[in-house]
Amino acid sequence: MRNILAVFLVTLLSYSTVQSLKTVSPPQGFVGQHNGQFQLNGKPFNFVGANSYWLPLLTSTADVDSTFKQMQSQGVKVLRTWGFNAINGSELVGAQQSGLTYYQVWNSAEWVLNEGPQGLQRLDYVVNTAGKYGIKLIIAFTNNWVGYGGMELYINWIAGAGNTHDVFYTNPQIIASYQRYVTTIVNRYKNSPNVFAWEMMNEARCLGDLSAGPNCVPGTELLTKWYNETSNFIRSLDPFHMITTGGEGHFYWKNKNVGFWFDGVFNSDYNFNGQAGEDFDTELTLPNVDFGTYHLYPQTWYPQLDFPGSNFTVQDWGLLWIQLHADAAKKANKPLILEEFGLTGLQNKTEIYPQWVNLALKTNHAIFAWQFGALGLDEDGGNRPIKYADALINGASPNDGYAIYQNQTVVWNIFA
Ligand SMILES: *[C@@H]1O[C@H](CO)[C@@H](O)[C@H](O)[C@H]1NC(C)=O
Numbered sequence: 455m456r457n458i459l460a461v462f463l464v465t466l467l468s469y470s471t472v473q474s475l476k477t478v479s480p481p482q483g484f485v486g487q488h489n490g491q492f493q494l495n496g497k498p499f500n501f502v503g504a505n506s507y508w509l510p511l512l513t514s515t516a517d518v519d520s521t522f523k524q525m526q527s528q529g530v531k532v533l534r535t536w537g538f539n540a541i542n543g544s545e546l547v548g549a550q551q552s553g554l555t556y557y558q559v560w561n562s563a564e565w566v567l568n569e570g571p572q573g574l575q576r577l578d579y580v581v582n583t584a585g586k587y588g589i590k591l592i593i594a595f596t597n598n599w600v601g602y603g604g605m606e607l608y609i610n611w612i613a614g615a616g617n618t619h620d621v622f623y624t625n626p627q628i629i630a631s632y633q634r635y636v637t638t639i640v641n642r643y644k645n646s647p648n649v650f651a652w653e654m655m656n657e658a659r660c661l662g663d664l665s666a667g668p669n670c671v672p673g674t675e676l677l678t679k680w681y682n683e684t685s686n687f688i689r690s691l692d693p694f695h696m697i698t699t700g701g702e703g704h705f706y707w708k709n710k711n712v713g714f715w716f717d718g719v720f721n722s723d724y725n726f727n728g729q730a731g732e733d734f735d736t737e738l739t740l741p742n743v744d745f746g747t748y749h750l751y752p753q754t755w756y757p758q759l760d761f762p763g764s765n766f767t768v769q770d771w772g773l774l775w776i777q778l779h780a781d782a783a784k785k786a787n788k789p790l791i792l793e794e795f796g797l798t799g800l801q802n803k804t805e806i807y808p809q810w811v812n813l814a815l816k817t818n819h820a821i822f823a824w825q826f827g828a829l830g831l832d833e834d835g836g837n838r839p840i841k842y843a844d845a846l847i848n849g850a851s852p853n854d855g856y857a858i859y860q861n862q863t864v865v866w867n868i869f870a
């Protein structure tokens with residue numbers, strides 16, 4: 455009786471986890487993870503990566519090749535880019551005239567797909583070409599922020615005005631619409647070894663350009679549930695590619711009042727109190743979240759502490775953040791990527807990046823600086839406005855103050 459019951463329980467268990475456990479190893483050339491490490495063809499896979507959201511926005515395939523070549527020369531093995539570019543119908547004429555890349559057009563509660571030469575064919579070229587340069591891609595499905603058509607478009611067009619940002623995680627029509635897009639992209643590339651991993655969202659939070667609602671507060675774990683359901687959904691479409699959050703790595707340290715004093719006032723810290731929405735430790739335990747991601751921008755996160763004479767240092771805060779994530783990943787036995795980090799100021803870069811990079815490498819994670827800078831691009835004579843403040847200028851890819859170009863040898867070489 456006990457034995458029969460045991461067998462029955464085991465059967466039940468394996469049924470309920472059949473979707474999540476990848477019992478079969480990934481095909482040759484696909485990266486997987488095991489025991490806290492990335493693996494490729496049965497061997498540990500360690501790497502330095504890069505960020506370039508603008509790569510699929512280039513209009514010339516020669517420029518895409520040239521960028522990959524420059525990345526390859528720096529030793530980049532994994533590139534993170536956007537798998538979304540969405541516009542409103544009202545932007546369509548302008549987009550067509552300016553050569554802007556767009557995959558989804560919103561004119562009603564159902565977006566329309568653009569598979570044309572200014573649409574997914576551009577992403578096709580990036581995905582298909584990456585492997586030629588020994589590079590694999592992390593592809594994000596949408597953005598927490600409005601840039602390049604993030605989740606606010608789903609909210610505007612499906613739920614309408616007056617909603618909070620977090621309805622994205624709960625509204626069934628929005629979830630279905632997002633999943634329809636995810637299905638489109640995953641099915642298009644799921645057989646490609648050039649995909650490193652799928653990323654559910656860039657920097658998911660309770661708030662975005664819209665504010666957060668009462669359902670997305672510390673303790674509701676709304677985002678954790680969404681990550682779980684979404685990663686389970688992606689796994690049902692694609693048994694082999696890894697899946698990650700794309701989150702900034704905020705902790706939810708329950709029962710700990712982590713914060714800082716400023717001007718006589720105690721500030722509870724959203725990097726630790728769960729207010730942003732993430733719960734890094736719990737996310738890492740989800741069966742279909744294959745590895746952790748986090749970002750690092752202390753200059754902009756703690757401007758009130760960051761002034762001469764303060765005992766706060768950008769370098770030390772960064773080292774702490776790196777160590778805390780390394781510890782969390784070790785506990786969860788999953789690999790980790792510091793997938794965005796940036797500093798402004800040449801001296802800051804040359805002094806602080808090496809410290810951060812050393813600790814990250816020592817604690818066995820992969821690093822992706824924000825952001826890669828390409829030179830010598832020649833579409834439209836090397837000068838082309840893209841969107842927002844993004845432009846090619848004299849052949850250089852967009853620079854938000856963080857771009858790392860090859861001609862800035864002292865910085866470039868830190869990552870080479
Ligand atoms: C178009 O998109 C932007 C966000 O990218 C939004 O602010 C604007 O309201 C949208 N326009 C329409 C007509 O929905």
Ligand SMILES: *[C@@H]1O[C@H](CO)[C@@H](O)[C@H](O)[C@H]1NC(C)=O
Pocket residue numbers: 678679682683686
């Ligand atoms: C994740 O999803 C699975 C399958 O639906 C469920 O069994 C599990 O409880 C969920 N975990 C969390 C933390 O929500």
Ligand SMILES: *[C@@H]1O[C@H](CO)[C@@H](O)[C@H](O)[C@H]1NC(C)=O
Pocket residue numbers: 715765766
């Ligand atoms: C920095 O100074 C504040 C008081 O202004 C103090 O509470 C805090 O512990 C100090 N931090 C360090 C690392 O010394």
Ligand SMILES: *[C@@H]1O[C@H](CO)[C@@H](O)[C@H](O)[C@H]1NC(C)=O
Pocket residue numbers: 753760761768798799800802
């Ligand atoms: C270097 O970093 C410090 C500390 O964050 C900051 O105050 C300063 O403005 C930075 N330098 C430049 C040139 O950005």
Ligand SMILES: *[C@@H]1O[C@H](CO)[C@@H](O)[C@H](O)[C@H]1NC(C)=O
Pocket residue numbers: 829847848849850859861862
């Ligand atoms: C490197 O290239 C960038 C982009 O074209 C340019 O702004 C910068 O002045 C160049 N730096 C050097 C040292 O040549």
